Amino acid sequence: MKHERMRTEPEQSLDEVDRQILAELQADGRMTNVELARRVGLSAPPCLRRVRRLEEEGIIRGYHADLDPVALGYEITFFALVGLESQKEAVLATFEGAVREWPEVRECHMIRGGGDFLLRLVARDTAHENALTSRLTAAPEVARVQTLQTIRTAKDEAGVPVS
Amino acid sequence: MKHERMRTEPEQSLDEVDRQILAELQADGRMTNVELARRVGLSAPPCLRRVRRLEEEGIIRGYHADLDPVALGYEITFFALVGLESQKEAVLATFEGAVREWPEVRECHMIRGGGDFLLRLVARDTAHENALTSRLTAAPEVARVQTLQTIRTAKDEAGVPVS
DNA sequence: GCGTACAGCGCAATATCATTGCTCCCTGTC
DNA sequence: GACAGGGAGCAATGATATTGCGCTGTACGC
The missing domain is CATH 3.30.70.920 (Lrp/AsnC effector binding domain/regulation of amino acid metabolism (RAM) domain)
Structure with a gap:
């Protein structure tokens, strides 16, 4: 009975680890996946798979260098x-x-x-x-x-x- | 006669390649250095050195994931x-x-x-x-x-x- | 002119990282 | 209790980042 996940809204499947990943990448978008994985307490492969999923779902829209005007x-x-x-x-x-x-x-x-x-x-x-x-x-x-x-x-x- | 480069202002040493690097990284902050180097027409090492310099000088202030609110x-x-x-x-x-x-x-x-x-x-x-x-x-x-x-x-x- | 200093590039070697395939485990179901 | 699905970790492989070093072109002093 997990129709919770069936919703089309974006927020459906963001668990605590996902949020942590987003926070880390928002703070430092060029962090290596290894470092990111270490910070969120995962090994590299599942961490990368989560990042890819977040990108594909449009939750991560991109990465940008922040330049000094x-x-x-x-x-x-x-x-x-x-x-x-x-x-x-x-x-x-x-x-x-x-x-x-x-x-x-x-x-x-x-x-x-x-x-x-x-x-x-x-x-x-x-x-x-x-x-x-x-x-x-x-x-x-x-x-x-x-x-x-x-x-x-x-x-x-x-x-x-x-x- | 390149006293142009002696100025202390930030803009001093931004040549065309630097600007191209900045534009690319502003558009895609997670681009690999190899790809970036290819796009700006350099080999990887000098390209990376330029990126590092831009970071150290504060022209690149950071990198951030762009999240969907x-x-x-x-x-x-x-x-x-x-x-x-x-x-x-x-x-x-x-x-x-x-x-x-x-x-x-x-x-x-x-x-x-x-x-x-x-x-x-x-x-x-x-x-x-x-x-x-x-x-x-x-x-x-x-x-x-x-x-x-x-x-x-x-x-x-x-x-x-x-x- | 000619040698020197220096900036900046490319090459090559090595350490790290990204990515994939596979197995294992936990959980919810029937 | 067997089974299916999701998701984690391990290990192998290909790419990438990073460093050291030598080469080259240019500015400058003599």
């Missing part, structure tokens, strides 16, 4: 609250498509049910930032832009808490 | 604009210290020169979200909270564009 010449990170002229799906999609092509826009979240977006952007310097803001403002779909300059960052953890 | 039970990602009662440094630091201990708060950025913060949070469900918002509002330093519910995310790239 300043070292790469991006001195400024800022957010922008953008309001569109219309809430028509076509307009929203056009805007999203546009910012998707824009490398300086790193995130684009629709908020409050449509017509408003929160963007995270990076810029090389103030001039660059102004240029980006202007480009946003100039876009035909855009009604208003409010930029939120980041002064300092007290916490910046990617991902989610793993119990 | 929904799979881990966090159905909701939202942002909060928080205004504090005061801009005194002690108050700001107290607030930052508090949210740092708060696992559901993943990011905390000070904006507009003090007194205001932009937070990114995750919540298991609406009730959890409300509880978090209430906890924020109830904090003694906090004057006002505006939550920005994420409806959908058109783009969510970690990191920065690499040339």
Whole structure:
């Protein structure tokens, strides 16, 4: 009677070891499998099989190096609250498509049910930032832009808490 | 005449190969060194030495698995604009210290020169979200909270564009 | 020009790691 | 009590990471 595992939801089969694996890989995505296995108290093969399963099920979506923006010449990170002229799906999609092509826009979240977006952007310097803001403002779909300059960052953890 | 390399700034010694390495590792942080070397057109040892140098110089800050929040039970990602009662440094630091201990708060950025913060949070469900918002509002330093519910995310790239 | 210092590459050797196939054990069922 | 399924560990094999070393091109001082 284990229909618990039959659910299509992701969370079904995450036991304590799986969670530990996720926590470790979230903290250090390049850890070797041997080290990971040691930390979670398994031998290497079953540990690797679990990792592969987590990847295949999409619970682990990928691995990324975390680069220092300043070292790469991006001195400024800022957010922008953008309001569109219309809430028509076509307009929203056009805007999203546009910012998707824009490398300086790193995130684009629709908020409050449509017509408003929160963007995270990076810029090389103030001039660059102004240029980006202007480009946003100039876009035909855009009604208003409010930029939120980041002064300092007290916490910046990617991902989610793993119990 | 390569005094270009003498500068102490971070960007000093990033040549084209370094940038390629960074781009590859940002896209796939678990790529093997052999594969990475092949892609950037080096043999494995010098490639590894470059990666190590980038790590030591802090240009690569780390590697992280990218986990699916929904799979881990966090159905909701939202942002909060928080205004504090005061801009005194002690108050700001107290607030930052508090949210740092708060696992559901993943990011905390000070904006507009003090007194205001932009937070990114995750919540298991609406009730959890409300509880978090209430906890924020109830904090003694906090004057006002505006939550920005994420409806959908058109783009969510970690990191920065690499040339 | 010519030798030297140095940076940075590739090769080759070795230690580690990843991956696979197989067996064993525990658990729930009938 | 026999059986099926899930999941662990062991051991073997192929790949990868890591180190030491020699080679080469370039900047520089003489």
